[in-house]
Amino acid sequence: MNEQATGGFEIIVKNSPEEISQVIHQFITFCNLQNLSLSVLYKLRLAMEEILVNTISYSFPDEKPHEIQIKINSYVDKIVVEFLDDGVEFNPLTVPEPKDIPLAERKPGGMGIYLVKTLMDTFEYKRTDGNNILTISKIIT
Numbered sequence: 001m002n003e004q005a006t007g008g009f010e011i012i013v014k015n016s017p018e019e020i021s022q023v024i025h026q027f028i029t030f031c032n033l034q035n036l037s038l039s040v041l042y043k044l045r046l047a048m049e050e051i052l053v054n055t056i057s058y059s060f061p062d063e064k065p066h067e068i069q070i071k072i073n074s075y076v077d078k079i080v081v082e083f084l085d086d087g088v089e090f091n092p093l094t095v096p097e098p099k100d101i102p103l104a105e106r107k108p109g110g111m112g113i114y115l116v117k118t119l120m121d122t123f124e125y126k127r128t129d130g131n132n133i134l135t136i137s138k139i140i141t
Contacts, residue, residue: 007034008073015056015066015085023070024049034074040140043119044079047136050112051083059087059132078121080137087132091125092116 013019031041069084092113122137
């Protein structure tokens with residue numbers, strides 16, 4: 001049986017860092033309407049911001065404008081967020097977990113994907129018709 005979304009919205013943004021705050025603002029407004037706990041809202045917000053920063057920073061090697069489509073759906077027991085972009089193919093599931101080494105020995109980068117994976121209940125990727133599709137979800141019950 002397919003689950004019906006109880007609410008949701010879609011937003012399309014350009015591949016510009018300035019666009020991130022617009023998405024986050026709309027997402028927080030949506031979460032408040034859904035009466036999500038601050039804990040769930042914070043984890044989803046952090047994951048979304050990390051994904052958007054990485055997508056904008058690394059997916060588009062040309063200087064051309066691109067669109068990132070974000071679909072957010074609320075269900076009785078979870079929030080699902082899907083990111084779709086036409087950037088360079090990148091499967092974050094293939095990135096190895098960071099090594100457990102002292103902070104002083106760590107090189108910058110490489111923790112964002114791990115952070116999102118640990119904050120979310122699901123983390124899925126597929127490449128379809130030249131698009132990266134990354135889907136995350138967080139259980140809210």
